[in-house]
Each structure stands twice: as C-alpha cells, then as structure tokens.
Amino acid sequence: MITDLLEASPYSVASADKKRLLLRGLQELTVYHQQNCLAYHQLFNEPVEPFTDISAVPFLTVPLFKQRPLKSIPVEQVFKVLTSSGTTGTVPSRIYLDADTAKLQSRVLVKIMQEWLGKQRLPMLIWDSPSVIKSRDSFTARGAGIQGLSFLGRHHTYALNDDMSLNIEAINTFFERFGSGPVFMFGFTFMVWKFGVQALKEQGLKFDFQNAVLIHSGGWKKLEDEAVTAETFNSKTEDQLGHVRVHNFYGMVEQVGSIFVACEEGHLHCPSYADVLVREPGNWQVVPEGNVGVLQVLSLLPKSYPGHSLLTEDRGRILGEDNCNCGRKGKYFEVLGRMEKVEARGCSDTFERTGAGQ
C-alpha cells in the first residue's frame, strides 16, 4: 500500500489511495500555514475540520502573492526568493523558499521528468540565452525553470544569443556531436516558437535530430494570438528539428516542482502529489468533469509558504481520471487560456471581501 505520495512514482496512484493521502497532506499543510503564517491565518482563522473532500481545502488567489509577503518561515531561514512579474508586469509575485522546500521541489521535478526522459542525463539544448541565469541569488521564473531542469541534462548548450538571435554555431556544434543520439531540449513555449522554430524556418535552416525530446512550458497566450495550436507547434518543430517528441507542461512559479506534463495524447497529467479542480467564476463552486471554469491547483510541496492550494487565472476543464489512453493514473485536463480580466478582478474582489475561497 502507498503511504507517502511524495515517494510514489508520479503517475502510479489510483484515485482512492490518492484522495486519502492527498487529503491528509493538505490538511496538515493548512494547519501548518495557519500556525506559521500570520497573513494566512488572518485569511483563514477558522479551526480546520477534517477535510472529507479536496474541494474543502481553502485556496488563495495568485495576486495575493504580489500584494503581501506570504511565508511560513522566519526570515533567517529564507534560502531563495522566486519572483515572477506575471502578465501585468508591475508587482512581482514573491515566493519564499527554505532549503527543505527547495530541495523537495527539485527532487520531485526530477522524479516527474524521469518519466518522460529516463534516468540518464542527456545532452541538453536550451532554447534561451545564457544571460537568463546570470544572477545566482535572485531568480526570475524563467531562470528558475531553466536552472531546475538543467539538473536533468549534461553538456548544457544555449541555442540563443543574448539578443535572442539564433546561435547557429552553438546549435551546429551540439548537433554534430549529439544529434544522432538521444538529446533533451528545453525552452519556454513562446521562445522556442518565435526565436527557435520560426527563426530557423526564416533562415532556411533544418536539423535532423534522430531522437530528441522537447519539453516546453510557459503558456500559449502569445501563440494563440497568432493562431498556433499544439498540433501546429509540434509539426513545425519536427519540420525544422527532425525527430522530436514534444511535451508541453503547465505549472506556475507559485508551485514550482508541481508540474502537469502533457502525454502523447496531449492531456496534461496530475502527478500523484498534486491535483486540479475547476470552479465556476462568480459563485466559485466546483463544476463537474468536462465543464469549463477556472483552474485551482493543489500541491503537497509548498511548506515554506502557503501555496498548497491556489486559484489560478487560467481557464480549463477536467477530461478524466485514471483512464487516459496513455495508461497513466491521475486526473488529466486541458488549459483553455487566461481568464477574462473582469472575471479575474471579480475573483480578487470576492476573495478580499470574504477572506476565503469557500
């Protein structure tokens, strides 16, 4: 019997076991954050009844992490602060990590990625410029993402120059050396598309990688504006780069390590220690499987800050649980773009007024 979701292989736990263990973990985290984060306690000061359903776990909205420092550790234990400017670009979210939470995040990230890449560290081509990780102390979300995933690679090679032009010499050298064997490529969706695939096409450059896996993330917003679907993205990538298996993942800086990777069917899969719910804007009730609403993400990782249950600003719907054609267990879902501005504002307002998500 599985007793610890964090030790379980990421896509192996069926719903009955998962629900029991997830509820227990989320319960402990909720109580822990009430006791250790004053701002969280001010929002949720009711004593926690034992949860009988995931939907009962109170949630925070993402803008709260921009508005106030939310952390459940004393200042001297802060090991790293992650920041993201988000879409509005004014005030960044600030996520406070202690050494243990940071360690757990990278451990779990590696466990998930092993499912898609294997345990070997493959030669890694990064579709970004090296300047993105220049500062070692303060990481942007982009830098942190690259840093976290670089654990999985070797011979790290940046495909872009600092001005975002293709570093053709670097790509060439990488291809000559490793192109006939398995390689790992990583980048942010928009960067891969705009400065990678499209730039290659414009310059009439093709590489015939024999066995590549491309992992990308960061959202489709900008690509949707250009009417680029996942199918287009994948096939154009193969046109320019050869045999590439493409996996998108969904995740947020407020829950680093807790990522939802798209399988061969294009479905985003919850790993064993994370879950998603869909809520209807306005009344914020959970909607049935298949209905579109706003995504809420839950994760057992956030211990140093109260981010274990978050209402995102993304729309989506659940497609099923434990029965995807790919054989992986867990809920699977799709993301359908950002929430409308009005809905998003309504949500923060509701939250600020009632001080709770339930």
Place this chain on the structure above:
Amino acid sequence: MSEEKIKQAFVKALAIPEEQVKDSLEYNSIKEWDSTAHMILIAELEDVFEVMLDTDDIIDMSSYAKAKEILRKYDIDC
C-alpha cells in the same frame, strides 16, 4: 587516492578552501554549494572519475559524505 581526488573536485567546483570539505558539508548549506555549483561539481566528478552520473545520483548527492557513497556505487574506492 580517490578520496583526495573527490576532495579536490569539491575544492575546484565550489571554490572553497580544503578545510571546508568534510563529511558534514551539505548541499545548499553554504552559498558556494548552490544548484549552479552543483552542476559544475557533477561535471567535475564525471571528468575526474570517468563516470556518467544519472539524475537520481544528482538528487541524492546532498552532502560530501553522500558523494563518496554514490561514487562507491561506481566502483570508486574511497
């Protein structure tokens, strides 16, 4: 001997004095051994001992003592 080579790899990759390299030295416990330095250290150990460490090894290598334990798995006598 191999232990000395491991120690020197730590000194070089983390840019710290030799006295600091002891069994109790832990990943993320000093600013010199952060995730960036960790990757440099892994590459250095791979170079020195001609081994290929996998992703489990990287995650498990949480201290100097643990590094020796992992390298022993690859038949390095230390």
